[in-house]
Amino acid sequence: MKSYKMYIDGNWVDSDTGETIDVVNPATCKTIATIPKAGTAEAVRAVDAAFRTFPSWAKKTAEERGKLLMKWYYLIDEQKEEIGRIMTMEQGKPLQEAIGEVNYANSFISWYAEEGKRVYGETIPASFRNKRILVRKEPVGVIAAITPWNFPAAMITRKIGPALAAGCTAVVKPATQTPLTALKLMELAEQAGIPKGVINVVTGKSGAIGDAWLKDARVRKITFTGSTEVGKVLMRGAADTVKKISLELGGNAPFIVMDDANLKKAAKALVASKFRNAGQTCICTNRIYVQESVVDQFVEFFKEELSQLKVGNGLEEGVDLGPLIDQNAVQKMEQLLDDALHKGAKVVYVGEKPASNNGFFYPPTIVTNVSDEMTCVSEEIFGPLAPIITFKTEEEVITRANNTAYGLSAYVFTENLNRAIRISEELEYGIVGLNDGLPSTAQAPFGGYKESGLGREGGHYGIEEFLETKYISIAFDE
Ligand SMILES: NC(=O)c1ccc[n+]([C@@H]2O[C@H](COP(=O)([O-])OP(=O)(O)OC[C@H]3O[C@@H](n4cnc5c(N)ncnc54)[C@H](O)[C@@H]3O)[C@@H](O)[C@H]2O)c1
Ligand SMILES: O=C[C@H](O)CS(=O)(=O)O
Secondary structure, three states, X not given: OEEOOEEXXXXXXXXXXXXXXXXXXXXXXXXXXXXEOEOHHHHHHHHHHHHHHXXXXXXXXXXXXXXXXXHHHHHHHHOHHHHHHHHHHHHOOOHHHHHHHHHHHHHHHXXXXXXXXXXXXXXXXXXXXXXXXXXXXXXXXXXXXXXXOOOOOHHHHHHHHHHHHHOOEEEEEOOXXXXXXXXXXXXXXXXXXXXXXXXXXXOEOHHHHHHHHHHOOOEEEEEEEOOHHHHXXXXXXXXXXXOEEEEEOOOOEEEEEOOOOOHHHHHHHHHHHHHHHHHOOOOOEEEEEEEHHHHHHHHHHHHHHHOOOOEOOOOOOOOOEOOOOOHHHHHHHHHHHHHHHHOOOEEEEEOOOOOOOOOOOOOOXXXXXXXXXXXXXXOOOOOOEEEEEEXXXXXXXXXXXXXXXOOOEEXXXXXOHHHHHHHHHHOOOOEEEEOOOOOOOOOOOEOOOHHHEEOOEOHHHHXXXXXXXXXXXEEOOO
């Protein structure tokens, strides 16, 4: 079993106390590695390094920073299978899906290596003849990134890519459950020649590390992906030093199937949306609304598609769904199902768990006759439980779909263009998949309405989150 070190100021170090945390493979429940259990002192030292390095990194041209980012990109690409295996071992997703995430994560590095060169300013016509107004964008400075376990690579590069391209330096805390992917990415960043101190990865006590960064006035931006609950804690803490903040939080995605939808296409898209990462993504379908006249046929197509998925250890050939992240996640699925059945839901499909069920496995499960009073409708499921809800009219489903504190992603399937535009524009969500169950891409502004977050990641919007706007007013003798 390997004892990993964290990466601070270009050095691979243990925690000050020598304490460690175990990293567990969710498919086997076996410990596969240990990581340093760091706290406040190490977190502050990481900021020291990022703060010291910021001026020289910011003074590089965007082209110079972009070249270093591309060196990192090519090293990641060369080792994507190895990184994928590390990810599968610590997070559980099937190897091909893990490699897919590495490619997705890498696309943010290549996108922002270029985008940094297009951070344009402007001149504004002055109202005085003897003045000129010059607007320029400048990097915010040291940023702190705190990331979740479900996308151990992409949630880091979706932040670090634009941050470094903009000229910022970074301190990063990966999720305690899945730190190994982050540490591998840092190994490759070092090999790429990204100067020491530009990126620092601290593992360990989340609260202590986060509090240290919230309190440190040198940290000018918090960028967080995770639960809405923790996002609110960080938002409150950021106020003390008025830090900029980006929050990518929880979701409760409605998947709407209208009576004129291509039902087979919608069923395929639903499987992709609902069961990606075993249902553990923020934009996974949470509530499945089907117009009542087509619900029976749709459920049959859905079951047919689902029956082709295999649950098991993600390192095994042909596995489509890995385990959930931990036992708490399994218990949450059991509680949500019990609540739904108690309130009148019916189980119409349960997939098979692997024979050697030593891990945190939960089978894909479909329930029908679901009502809005059930917890699986009001709360984020974050697992492979699929609740089917029927509706009568377009107006009804829009009202019910919007009736949540979340607003990250929504999906609508219809072959009617007028209906497609009407519904897409009425849905209160930052991301709408119109006949598309997999909308995520580096070019687009990913983020949510309401309590699903603040700010956007991806596209040209994503780099704006790491920039300040300054104008220089120039008075001269005409
Ligand atoms: N909107 C998005 O893009 C997006 C992406 C992935 C996950 N998520 C959401 O994240 C949740 C699941 O991920 P999770 O369980 O890792 O979320 P989480 O909020 O429990 O943890 C996220 C990160 O925050 C850290 N953390 C926890 N408490 C903290 C504190 N007090 N101070 C500082 N850091 C702290 C954790 O160690 C982890 O690194 C789900 O709600 C999911 O919807 C959202
Ligand atoms: O879980 C949240 C991720 O942001 C989902 S995606 O990989 O960006 O689609």
